[in-house]
Amino acid sequence: MRRTEALRDLVRETELSPRQLIQPLFVVPGEGVREPVPSMPGVERYSINEAVERAGEIRESGVPAVLLFGVPAEKDEAGSGAYDDEGIVQMAVRALKKAHPDLLVITDVCLCEYTSHGHCGFVRDGEVDNDITIELIAKTAVSHAEAGADVVAPSDMMDGRIAAVRSQLDEEGHANVPIIAYAAKYASAFYGPFREAADSAPEFGDRRGYQMDPANALEAVREARLDLEEGADVVMVKPATPYLDVVRRVKDELGVPVAAYHVSGEYAALKAAAENGWLDERRAVLETLTSIRRAGADMIITYFAEAAAGWLR
Ligand code: PBG
DSSP, X not given: OOSSHHHHHHHOOOOOOGGGEEEEEEEOSSSSOEEEOTTSTTOEEEOHHHHHHHXXXXXXXXXXXXXXXXXXXXXXXXXXXXXXXXXXXXXXXXXXXXXXXXXEEEEEEOSTTTBTTOOSSOEETTEEOHHHHHHHHHHHHHHHHHHTOSEEEEOSOOTTHHHHHHHHHHHTTXXXXXXXXXXXXXXXXXXXXXXXXXXXXXXXXXXXXXXXXTTOSHHHHHHHHHHHHHTOSEEEEESSGGGHHHHHHHHHHHOSOEEEEEOHHHHHHHHHHHHTTSSOHXXXXXXXXXXXXXXXXXXXXXXXXXXXHHHHO
């Protein structure tokens, strides 16, 4: 059954389709801005008008959704740009939904791009304060929904934030906005290039006080279960390829929609090898994305989304 393409097609167990892919987009202040991210060849940061144009091309490619990250002009201790109704993401959401009503706009909900210290929450006495942070995270999610976001995706990894986001959204009239929870987000070296793109590296310490220990898998299932109980609609495992076993466990034990985030470092590694002629980019990327689907992910967030959609046509 492997001899010809038609035979292989008959027995293929895993389907990879553009409809399962989500393209991250970085939005920066200004007009007419397109800035390459050096550690992520092929990825750029866009001002809102450019992001609107790119989103049209992404939609054209067959990718149904974008995940938005904002890089604000100014940062402060409390990350107030994150929940400003005139903030970078809020303005980008309005512009994107106006230009492309059928494009799914998902927003990353976190404080790290907006805090002067680069941590994902409010810092008190040198440590992130969980309970103050979840209030600010909920406020951020509501302001994204108000701007027209279709889905919100909290990525801060504080305890209790999904419950806080769900109840605030419901109270403010956004009961229809679903939540993709970054449920099992590991304290990973693979976020390096993202922190350059989002300008969000912590100024002191690291994120191991709130992101997960790479050695733990049972804990990932527990985290995902808690997020579901608190009201998450989709649970995410992040990064993807070093954690395929975790994707499988979460899918098998909980049976709910699972997202996997193929992160910046996974992208950068493949891109670097491809640029050196050490890997066939197209084959390596499609094989990687297929493996993430095979592990049980329903949807994949990847910087290769648009390119992969083009290859899958
Ligand atoms: C924000 C956030 C991060 C990523 C997604 N949301 C960075 C981090 O936690 O440091 C990483 C994405 C990537 O590496 O592609 N908290």
